[in-house]
Amino acid sequence: MNALSSKHDSTDEIRQQKQHRRILLSLLIMSFVFTVNAGYGVARFLETTQHPLRRTNYPNRWIRAAGVPSQAAYFRKTFDLPGPVRHAWIKIAAAEAFEVSVNTNPTGRQYLWRPARPFQSGTSEKGQILSWREPALALNFPRDYQWDGHDNWRLATFVEMTASLRPGKNVIAIEAESRTDSARVTFEGEIQLWSGEIIPIQSDETWYGEPAPLGPQLSDWTEVNYWGNEWRKAVACEGPTSHGLRSVPDAVYRESFQGEWIRHRSASGGEAIVFSVDWEIDKPVDEAWLRLIGNRGYELYVNDTRVRVSSVKPPDLDNGDWIFGRAASFDPTTKPELLDPDEIGSTFVGKQFETPRKADAQLELFNAPFAPANTPFRYKRVTHRVQEAGVIEPIQTLGESRRTPASPDLFPERPQPNALKHDLSSGGYLAYSIGKLLGVGMNRIEMRCLAKPGANWPTQMAMDGGALDSSGKKIEFPQAYSWMARKSTEPEAESLPVSVIGPAYSPGDRLPSMQYRGVALNSSTFRTLFPWSLAMTGLIVGLSVPAILAIAWLLSRQKIAWLWRLLPWHQTSHVDSLPLWLTVAQTIYAMMLTSSVTMCAAVLLETSLVERHEVLWWMDGTAWKIVFVIAAIASAGICLVDRFGRVALPGLKERTHGFTQKMLDLPHSVIWRHLLIWILLLGGFLRAYKLDLQPLDDDEYASTQAVLSIIDTGAPGFVAKDVYYTRSPMFHYLTAIIAFPFGGDLWSMRLQTAAFGVATQWLAYICGVQLLRSRWVGMVSMLLIGVHPLEIFTGHVIRFYQMQQFFALLTVYCFCRGFISLKPGGVSTPASGQHHSSSVDDSPLQVQRWRIATIFVFLSAVLSQEISIAFAPCLIIGYMLFAKDLGWQKNIELVVYSVVAVGIIGMDFIAFQTLCLTRTEGVSPSIEAAVKPHFWYPLNLLSIFIGYSRLHVVPSFFLFCGIPLLKREHNRNALALVAFLMSGIIMTNLLVTSVSLRYLYWLFPIWILLSVDGMRLIVTTLVEIVYPPHENLNRYVVTSGLCCFVCLCSILGSWSLWRIPGSYELRILGDSTTAVRWVRSQKRPGDKLAITEPHTHCAFIEGDKCDYDIAIPLQYDFAVMRDGVLVDRNGGGELISSLDDLIAAFSKGDRVWVVINREKFRTRGKNLRWEYPGARFESFLRQNCELKYRTYLWTVFLWDPARGHYKPFQLQE
Amino acid sequence: MSIARTLLAEIQRFVVSAFSSLNQLLFIGAALAGTGALTLSLKKSWFTVPVAPQWGANSPADIVGIKPGCMTVFQAVMAIGLMAMILSWLWKRHWTIVSTLIASILCSVTLAFPYFVMLRSPVVSAEASWLQSQHDNLLWLGGDIHNNAEFAHRGWKSKTYLIDLPQQLSVVRLPSWSPWEMGLDRCEDLLLWLGYSNAFCNFVGMGWVMAMIGSSLLLLCSLQRDGIFEFGRAGLALSFFTACVVLAAGVGWSLPFRASQHINRSAELSSQRQFAESLAQLQKAVSLLPVLAQDTYYIAQRGTLEKELGQQTDYTRLRDGIKLERDGRYDQAYSAISSLVESDNPAIRREALRGVMRFAIQDYNSARFELSHDRFWVVIRHQPCNMKLLYLMQLQGIREGRPELVNSMRDWIYEATNRMAFGTKVILRSAANQHCAIAAGMESNAQAISDAQDKAKRP
Structure with missing residues (x-):
């Protein structure tokens, strides 16, 4: 017995020692993590002290x-x-x-x-x-x-x-x-x-x-x-x-240029010259700037640091002799040089902008310098049988007449190859903010001008500048005569005082427009700050943690018991069985964990907000200060909970246990149900509020038109004869059935999408509960789907994406119930970590009826959006990986149902090919999405994890970090979800021939579920190390709850939820609806309506009739031939695919309302974008039509022949 | 006899076990398909870029394909891996942990192929990038096809102007500063540094696709036993695979950063007018990342440095030619640049041809059609698959009233696009046929017009 007891004691002791070692090792690792985390955060904060704002x-x-x-x-x-x-x-x-x-x-x-x-x-x-x-x-x-x-x-x-x-x-x-x-x-x-x-x-x-x-x-x-x-x-x-x-020192703009021309006293025109000056600064600089004018390429140095700014500009004047491997590497390789209408003989010579682009304001010359009179060669070469009948000599063939003319080759000016032009001779007026590069004391400014062999004009430059100290007092820039110059080709060239020519800018002169280049980078800032912060934090942690542990060890050994008595709670009974030093280690670990989680969440949040205006909060350091305070409060709170929990103040423990137990029981309480209902209501409200304010987008109009047509005729027909909408029969017919009693009202159509959105939320909760075995995961996922900005938007458009998402998630759910082992009802809470059912299910409940349901729900997904077929290979892989064999009888049954489903999909495809598919008259220059194997743009494989505007970065972090921990749970459903997510992403990218995040929309709920589960796993795993729930339930619940809450806040913050309320008051999309409705209110009998593609259905629905479809460039996807005329398939309007077509339409004598989507022509302001199609067209409209009305991104022009104003084109054929 | 009996028994056992469950059957099917795909990958090309033969191309039939040297090595590895997989199965009559590891290695190796092609086979990758660049230049929203759509049906093409060439040929973009400043904004670059670019995707061969499919299927099969998926083994395979990928990516990503350090140092030395040292640093960068030597900016920069050192090389000659062009001395510039189209250095040759094409485009836009015609032909002999050029020569044919040229270029386009994977090639083919319809109109050949229009609808 004694031997047994002693053996038992010895085993306990070994176990305890192992536990102690584990805790200490964890503390060591956590110290390291905390050091890196805090060091990074502090460095980022210190870096913000140099921000230019x-x-x-x-x-x-x-x-x-x-x-x-x-x-x-x-x-x-x-x-x-x-x-x-x-x-x-x-x-x-x-x-x-x-x-x-x-x-x-x-x-x-x-x-x-x-x-x-x-x-x-x-x-x-x-x-x-x-x-x-x-x-x-x-x-x-x-x-x-x-x-x-x-x-x-x-x-x-x-x-x-x-x-x-x-x-x-x-x-x-x-x-x-x-x-x-x-x-x-x-x-x-x-x-x-x-x-x-x-x-x-x-x-x-x-x-x-x-x-x-x-x-x-x-x-x-x-x-x-x-x-x-x-x-x-x-x-x-x-x-x-x-x-x-x-972001700019305002003196750069407020003050006029004061610099004086300076030159080297004796250098010839072609030589390289270095100008330098010493600038004495006696106080720390808050802001500083330089402005300079030079007639050579140069390199600018401040205190031997090259002045470089972040920019995507190609090599330029301030780039010196070096063009390789710097910012120019941002240049997109396929970006061509801009089309220059002067060079290509456009009909709009000098009209790249409405203001003549080649105008010279300095000379008050606002005429195009390259008018035809100046360059006759290019403008006389154009021949046309009708206009210049006599030009073509009858003895020449048609081809010969168009070959090189006999006129002398005048070699008109050529554009230089941008990549290599690097022209250094033109000069320029540039400005920089250089505050980061200056220090107290003597500062050297050096401008190294390049040599220009053969130049017969001397190198000269003028510079002015200034600095402000922290009190706003200006520090004057050295005068021109203080500058020195040397010929840099001579190794030890003697610096000579410069020759001052006089003010660079005086009455009668004109300077070129100033280009403010930006803040000079000090690339070493972060590299210096980070190691420093790391070292300092490491030092503090490295000294304080062992010291605290040592004191605790001494205390627990009664070596310095008098110190213990000084503590306020020394008289209370200490109920913890662990030695004091170990409990202190646990506390420190928990505090560091909480801080690290907070800091990590902050870093993730900052990374997410980089592309939004919220980055301003981080740039000026405000956000970091708040983060530090939150981290400190959270750590202190955890410390208090820990210490009070250990000293067992009378009654406190019982009370807190009561609270913890309530939290654990919350998912089974009535409050929980209320909570779920409120979250669903929130989701529904966010989708349905002001449902009718947002204009329909182009795709939405197509679906709306199909639905309205089904209501009217029973078929999704468009205006053009025998043209039908080709996709998603289930979505359109279901929507039509719902909308039919309401006469196709917008609310009825959009509300059904919102309903599917709310249903998806609820389904996500069910998935969380039954597949991931956590009601908390389900609830948080439901909440996140409810407030996700893209889910809200897509959750109220008359389009099939939401329905597809619902059925796809339902397919996954059914699949898991049918093919993956799980007994329903196995639920745990993240707080307890204790599963109510066994974690490993050896006798799976894979029910045949769920398998059959999977097939038919998948069929619904395909019929609601055909690209769901990309999910089929995922299901097969899922079957191979997870399914148990239920015998050949059931297998055959399954195969039969699958054949039926495939048959229905086949029928849908046949109907699409024979009834719906309109044969086009050509190949569109832009390819529409279709299901076809391909492989391109590999980055899109990561798109769901990043999201536009970095929306998905924070949850994805938890997803990826959580995946390795999934194994601990032995949850086959979670693994299946991972498999579906990954294979779904791969298959959608490989099988859908277009690159866009919206085709991955059906995977969003799975991604959210796994991200939330990952967050739970990471936090609980880290907390369990020191607070096993069966031993330290209170501390476990509070610490993990707090950490999860911080992470959740980080996710919600990264979605900029504060932007949602304001979005209901504005037009998110270009407002075609209001523009067309306005036209309808103004139209007279006989007036015609022309609208840019693909909004012809908008003109048809909102404006009663679409007379013309403006298709520039002509995309055959939307055009069909009817009675020998190309017409738009949606609105039935005659196609206008060139400017001549428009002029022909105008010549008929009717008033024509031309409704233009400015986004379509890439034109948002005054300048026309000549590198895109449509500029000629829009320029013609501006010159010949009245601008009558504008909405967001839409413009309404009116062609009224009675107005008597027409400005013909020079080369109009 | 006994062997035959044993074999028969073995086959019988196999068939019985195969049909014991649907899962088993699926796994056997996947294993056979994987083996087949891997076998096919040994036969098919993994990556081919169409180029001109050494003596120049005179017809589409002359077009040849170049393959990266590493392809054979990869195929050999696949063959060995496949044999090892089969042996590992035969050894125990079921998949073992060894099979799983082999399949993981095969997957990792296949994924590494783009890196060795795009970053370690500079000439091949530069050719691919250049052709891809042409393709994008034609097809993007501001490209020739979109911009000229307004005049697509005009037989005269008198208002059709050619859009300039891409600014730069660059296979990879360098990091601007340091690894510290790598952010999410450089995700695309991170993929490019592993070779995953559209240029790779467009010219990737069936062999690589089959290798990917085959190795993945075999990996999937090796994770089960008797039709039951083994999660422990899957975890091991996943860990091993992830470790391989992370290690390889780490190595792959380190090179651009190291090269960037040398380039920054080179820039610094250049500004201190230590040109020889600067050049040496530049060459060190290229030795780390050979594909940099193909970059337009590298060529220009090297020309500048060598010029400063007083050397006479093709780099300096090209630089001089471009400088003459910039200064408006076009005849001299053309003479200097065109003399480099026979250079031994493929990068110089490409840049010189780009220069010639630039001149030809300007000639065309200025209605000097005979000049542009001659100059286009100089380029086509060296770059017979240059999409932009083929498209432009069709327009040239229409403007000059030479239908035979238009039809001939259509054949070249078909030949070149046969070797491209992207579905967008149908847009080019459609445009080519549309041009042929116009050309047929010049000869008043109604049947030819109709045929060409039909082909334009379904190219």
Whole structure:
């Protein structure tokens, strides 16, 4: 007995020793993790102390256009300048977008882009862009998020306007645009004249503002002579803020250039010259800047550090002799040089912008310099039988007449190859922010100008600059005579004082437009800070943890018991059986774990927000400060829970146990059911609220038209004869059945999608409970699906994606019930980690009826969206991996049902091929998605884990970290879900011939379920190391609960949930609906309606009839031949696929309403995008039609022959 | 006799066991399919890029394919692996842990193939990237096909202008700074540094696809015994596979960073006017990442450095030619550049041909059709699969009233696109047939017009 007892004791002792060693080892590892984590966080925070952002006020009122608040507002102000302009600038903030034009010349802009694109995407002032990071996932046929836009107004934009102003009458025109009904803008600026007079520019009621320039547009509203006498005054209004941030030292824009030309005293024109100056700075610098003008390529150095900025610009003036391996590596390899209409003989010579693009404001020459008279060769070569009948000599063949003409080869100017041009001779006026590179003491500025062999003009440059100390006091830049110059070709060249020529800028001169290049990078900042922070944190942790443990050890050994008595709770009974030093180790581990989880969640959150305006919160360090406080509070809280739990204050333990038990029992309580219902209601509300406000997108119109047609005729027919919608019969017929009693009302159609969205939420909960055996996982997954911005958006569009997602998830659920071992009801909570059923199910309950259900639910998924067929191989793999054989009888039964399902799918395919598929008249230049094996764009294999705007980064982190831990659970369902997710991603990418995240939408719920489960696994695994739930239930529950809560907050934060409420007040999509409805309200009998493809169905549904389909370029997917004429398959309108077609339509004598999607033509502002198709077309519209109405991204033009205005084209055939 | 009996018994046992369950049957089917696919992968090409023969191409029939040298090694590894898999099964009559490990290795090896092609076989990968670049240049929204769609039906093509060539040939993009600053924004680059680019995808052969399918199926089969999936073995295989992939990716990713360090150092030395040292650093970068030597910017940079050192090489000659072009001395520039199209250095040759094509496009856009015609032919002899060029020559044929040229170029396009994997090639073929319809119209051949239009609809 004694021997047995002693053996038992010895085993216990060994077990205890093992446990002690495990805890100490874990503490060691956790210390390391904490050190790295904290070091990284501290380094990131310290790095933010050098951020370029500074607060700036918006001193003037916000203004909007007169009348009813509008989405597009036009402001203009004319004024006389009594003399030449020395300097002019403007600081502007808009809600949400703007474009500033001076005397018709667009000088600066911030266009509206989809919020899923990176913040500042549409900014013209490239140097003021905060981050040049490319989107982690480039947008490709995106579906929008239920988000409002980026808060562009948080960051002011500075625009320099000097070169565009001239003595006499001038006009500044500002266009503001917003997704909401109130486009607003605030600005301030100055015009400094050489006479010393300063003319302020400020947003106030002295400006004229109109929602849209109504009435005849005989001239451009941005022109100085535009007749705007009927314009009303702008209205002062409330803006989103009275202050914002700036990323540029404002003196760069506020102050005029003061530099003086300097040269080397004796160097010849071709030599390389190094100019240098020492700049004494006696106080720490807050901001500093340099502006320079040079006539050579150069390298700029500050304190021997090369001035380099983040940029995607190709090699340029400041790139020196080096073009390889720097920012130029960002150049997309396939990006061609821009089409130059002057070079290619376009009909719009000099009209790349509406303002002549080759104009020279300095010379006040606003005519195109390359007009036909100057380059006759290219414009006379065009021959046409009709127009120039006599040109073709009868003895020549047609081909010969078009070969090289006999005219002398004038060698018209050629564009240089951009890749290699690197032209160093043109000179430029550039500015930099260099605050990061300066220090207290003597600072050396060096400009190394390149040699230009053969040049007969000397190297010269002018530079000015300045710095501000922390109190805002200016530190003057050295005078020109302080500069030295040397010939760098001589190794030890003597530096000589420079020859000062005189001011670079004086009355009568004009400078080129300044290019602010951005903040000079100090690439070593983080590399220096991180090791330093790491070392410091390591030192603190390395010293403090052993010290605390040593003290605890001494205390537990009664070596320094007097210290123990000093503690306030020393008299309470200590109920913990473990030695004090070990319990302290546990506490420290838990504290470090909580902090590390918080810091890690913060890092993930920061990574997620990089492409959004929320990055501003991280850049200025505010967010990091909050994170540190949260981490400290969380750690302290855990420490208190731990210590109080161990000393067993009277009654406390029982009370807390009661609380813990309640938490554990929560999933089985009535509250839980209420919670679930509220989450479902939240999901439903988010999808159904203001359901009818959002305009239908192009694809949604197609489905709507098919549904309405089914309601009317029983078949999904379109307007063109014998044309049917070809896809997703189940979705369209089901929607039609639901909508039929309501007469095809929008609410009835969209609500069914919302209902499927809510059903998917509920199904995800069921999957969490029954497949992943955790009600908590189910509930959190349900919540996340409910608030996911893309799920909300897709959850109310009349499109099949939501239905497909529901049936796909149901297929997975049925498959797991039918083919994977699980007895229903095996549920655990993340807190307890104790499964109510056995964790390993040796006698699987794979029920045949679930197997059959799987087949038919999968069939439903395919019929609701055909690309679901890509899921079939996943099911086969799943069967091979997980299914138990139920005998040949049941197998044959299964095969028979499968054959039936395949037969139905086959019938669907045959119906598609024979009845629905419209044979097109050509191959479209863009390929539509289809089910066909292929392999391209491998990055899309990762797209679901990243998401547009990095939406999925945080959950994906938990997913990937959690996968290795799945094995612990022995849950075949979880493994099956992983297999489905991975194989689903691979199969969708390999079998669907288009690259887009939306085709992976059906996998979102599985991805969310696994991410949440991964989060639970990671946290509970880490907590269990020191707090096994059977021993330390309270501490386990509190610690893991807190960590899970932090992680969940990180996920929700990474989805920018605060952007959702505002999104219900604005148009997320381009607003074709309002534009067409407006046209319908204005149409007279006999008027025609033309609309850009593929919104012809919008014209048909909202405008009663679509007369013309503007298809530029012609994409045959939407066109069919009927009675010898190409017509649009949806709206039945005659195709206009060239400018000549449009002119022909105009020549018929009817008024034609032309509704244009600006996004389609890639044109968002004044400048036309000549590198894309459609620019000629839009330019013609602008010149010959009236601009009548605008909505978000849509413009309505009116061609009215009675107006008597027509501007023909030069080379119109 | 006894052997035959044993064999018969074995076969009988096998058949009985095969039909004992549907799972077993599926696994046997998968194993046979995997073996078949792997066998096929030994026969089929893994990666082929169509190029001109050494003496130049005069007709589509002259087009040949180049394959990366490493392909044979990979096929040999696959053959050995397949044999080992079969032996491992024969050894115990069922899949063992050894089989699983072999299959994991085969999967990893197959996945590593793009890296060895795109980063370690510079000439092949540069050719592939160049052709892919042409393809994208034609097909993107601002490319020739979209931009000229407005004039697609105009027989005269008088308003059809050619869009300039891509700015740069670059197989990989370098990291800008350091590994510390690698973020999610460089995900695509991380894949490129492992060789997974669209250029690879477009020219990948059936052999590689079969190797992927075969090794995956065999791995899947090796994870079961008697039709029952073994999760322990799957975990082991997954761990082993992940370890292999992570290790290989780590090695693969380290090279661009190391090369980037040398390039940064080279830039620094260049700015200190230590050109010889700078050049040496540049060459070190290339020795780490050979494909860099094919980059347009590398060639230009090297020309600049060698010029500073007073050397006369093809790099400096090309640089001089481009400088002349920049300064507007076009005849001299053309003379300098065209003399390099026979250079021994494939990168120089490609850049020189790019220069010639640039001139030809400008000639075309300026209506100097005879000049552009001659210059296009210089390029086509060396780059018979240059999609952009073939498309442009069809337009040239229409403008010059030479239907035979248009039809001939259609054949070249078909021949070249036969070797491409992307489905987007049908767009090119359709455009080619549309041009043929216009050409047939020049000869008033109604039947030919109809045939070409039919082919344009279903190319």
